[in-house]
Amino acid sequence: MKSKKICMIGRFAVGKTSLVDRYVKNHFADKYQTTVGVAISTKIIDNTTKLIIWDIAGFEQENHYKPYLRGAHGIIFVADATEPESVHTLADIVADSPELKALPAVCFINKTDRKDDINWQPALDQSIAGLTAHSFWTSAKTGDHVEEGFAALSRLLS
C-alpha cells in the first residue's frame, strides 16, 4: 500500500474541512468548526493507495502554512462558488509557493448547493485554469461531485 500526501488549500470557510468530512466519513455538519493548525484524515482507495489528507488552516497568515505543504503528492484547491475572492486567494497562494505548480492538482468550486448565492464570472474560470485543468463544482453538503473530484486526483497521482 502506498501513502500519498494530499493538501487541501483554500481560504478560511470555503469548506475544506467539510469536503474532507464528506469524503472520509460521508457526513456533513452545518456548524462551523475552526480547524486548529492541521487536521489529518486518511482514506484507503482501491487497496493500493492510502490518501493522507492534510486539512490545513490559516492560509490567511503569510508563510505560516508553507511547512505543511512540504512533500505533498497532490493538491486540492478549494474555492467558494459564492465568494469570488476565494479564487484570488488561491492565485495568491500559488504565486507565493510556485513549487505547487509542478504537482498534480484539482480544484473544487464548493457550496454549489447554495444556488441563489452563486456569484461567478467567466474571468474566474480563467483564473482557475491557471491552476489546474481539472475543476469540479462540488457541494460538501449534498456530496455532489466530491467523490468524483477526489477520485480524479487519485488517478492523477498514479
Place this chain on the structure above:
Amino acid sequence: MSEDRDKLKSLLLGEEIAQIKAIQKLLDDRQAFTEKVSQVLDNAADQTIKQNPEFQKKFSRLDPKALTRAIKANQKSFIDAMIPIMGPMIRQSVANAISKFVQDVNRAMEQRFSIKALRWRWQAYRTGISFTEIVFSNTIEYQVQQVFLIDKESGLLIEHAGHEDALMQDKEAISAMLTAIESFVQDSMGHDGSHLSAAKLGERNVEVISGSQANLAVVIKGAYTPRLVDHLSAASEQIHIDFASDINDQNTWNNNPDLKVELENLLVTKSQSDDEESSGVNFWPWLIIALLLIGWFSWRTYQQHKALSETRLQLAAIDGLVVQQITPNDDGFLVTGLLDPLADTSTLSADIRLATQPYVSLDDELIANRVRLLLNQPDLEVEVRHGLLTLTGHFDDVQQHRLQRQMLGIIPGISQVDDQSTARPQPPDLNQQLLNHLQQHPLPEYLKLQVIDEKIVASGELMVSDVDDYWQLLNQHFEAIDASGLTLLNASTQLKSITSEPLNFIATNQLSPAQQSLLNQKAAAFLTLHRHNQAKQIKLIAQSDCQGSLQESNANNRKRGTWLAEQLVQSGVDRSLIQVETILCEQITTTVNTDLIGVWFEVNR
C-alpha cells in the same frame, strides 16, 4: 504696531516668553523631542492600557515578531495546546500495547509463584493499586512501546514497529500529526533550529529524534534516562546510513521488512536489576501451609466484610428506617431499630430480617407517602423537600380538595404547602361541540346526526357526491362516528335502476308479481332522486307492436301508459311529476318488433 504688540506680550507674559521659546525649540528639534517623549512613553502606554485595554490589541496586532516572542515565552502552553489533538490517537494505539503487556505479565506471574509476586499481591490488596501497576513499578524501568520512522518532509510514515492491531488505521495519521506538530513548533518558535523533542502524554512520553531525512518518534512508558535517548539517536543515525536509499524511495515505504525488524529491535523493555534473588533456604513447605491458613482466614473475613457492607448499603437506601444494630446470624443478618410503617422495605434481600419498633419518620419521602395516603388522588403529584410540600397535577373534586388541604397541616414534618394542582379540566360536551359544528356547516337534507352514549350516530341518507366534502369534514372534527344506520346513495345507480329496464306487458291493466316489484323499485328510486333534487319528472313512454287494427293498438297503448302512471301514483309518486307519452303506430317506421310491447322510462333531471 507690531512693536506695541511685542511690548504688550512681554508685559503680560514676562519671563514665560523664554519658556515658550524653549518649548518651541524642543518641538522643532526632532532628535530632542523623540528623546523627551521616549522618557514618558512607557508610563503613558501603561496608563492608556489601563484605561482602555483595547489599545494593547492595536499595538500587538500587526507585529509578527511580538507574536513570535509571545509564543517563545509560552512554549509550554503551545505544546500543551497541541497535545489534545494527537493525544487520543496515540493513546488508542498505546492502549493496545498495554493490554498485551498486562497479559504477558499476568501469564508470567501465574506461572511463577514467587515470594516476590506474593508480596506484590499483598501490597495491591492493601493499597488498592492495581497489581499490574505494582509489578510495572517494581520490575520495569521503562518500555518502548511504539516506534515510528517518519519522512521529515511529507510527514508520511516510512516504517513502524509496535502493536498494530487497532493501530493499522491510524499510524499514518499519527506520523503525519507528529510532523505537523513539529512544523508548528518550529514555526512558532522561529527558525533557530529548535525541534519538538519530547512531549508528555499522560504517563507516557513521545521522544522525537530528528534525523537528516527522517524523524524517529518513539512512545515510551516509564522513567527513561538520557542513555535511552542517546541509544535511539545512535540507532537513527545507523538507520540513515543502512537504509539511505530506502528512505529516499517512497516505493519501499510501509513495506520494508528489513527496516521493520530494525525498528522492532528498538522496542525494548528495561527491567530493574534483580538484586534480591533466591536466598537459598528451602522454606516452601512452611510457606505453603502458612499461605493456606492465611488464605482461608482472609477469604472468610473478606466474604463477611463484603456481605456486611452490602447489607449496610441496602439499609441506608431505605427512607424511614433507623438502624440500631446489625447482628450476623447463621443465614443472614438481624437488624434492630425503628421503622416507619409507611417505609418501603421491599428492596431488601431475603437474608435481612427486621426486628423494629414503629415510629414516625420525618424523611421527605415518608412524609410524601403519608400525604399520598391522605389525599388518595392518583393524578396528584406529591413532592416533599425540606418540609416544603409541593402539589402538582389534577384533582377531581374542588370541594373535597379544599378540605383535604386543610388537613395536610396536621401531618408532622410539613411546614409549608405549595399547591400548584388544578381541577381536572372537563372535556367539552359532545352535544355542544356538535351544535357548534352544525352552525358552521349546515347538514345536508336527509342526513341526521345525534349524540348517543358520548358518540355521534349518523342516520338517514347521504348522496355519494356529498360524502367527499361533508363527511370528511365531520370525520376531522369527531372521532368514532357510528354510521351503521346511514344509507349512502349514488345518483347514477338510482337513475339506472329506473331507466335501464322497460316493463314489457301485453295486458293493459295487469303486471306479473316480478314486474310489480320492479315498478315499486323504480318508484322508490325516483322518489329518492326527487327528494335530493336529482330528478324533476318521470316520463313513461308506451309503445306497442302495432299488430292488428291500428286504432285498437293505439288505444291499448294509451291505456297501458295511463294505467301504469296510476300504479306509480299508488306507489307514492305525485301525479304532477308523471308525464305519459304514447308512440302512435303511425309514427313507427321501422319493422315492428313483437317484443316491444310495454312501457319505457326516462327521467327529467
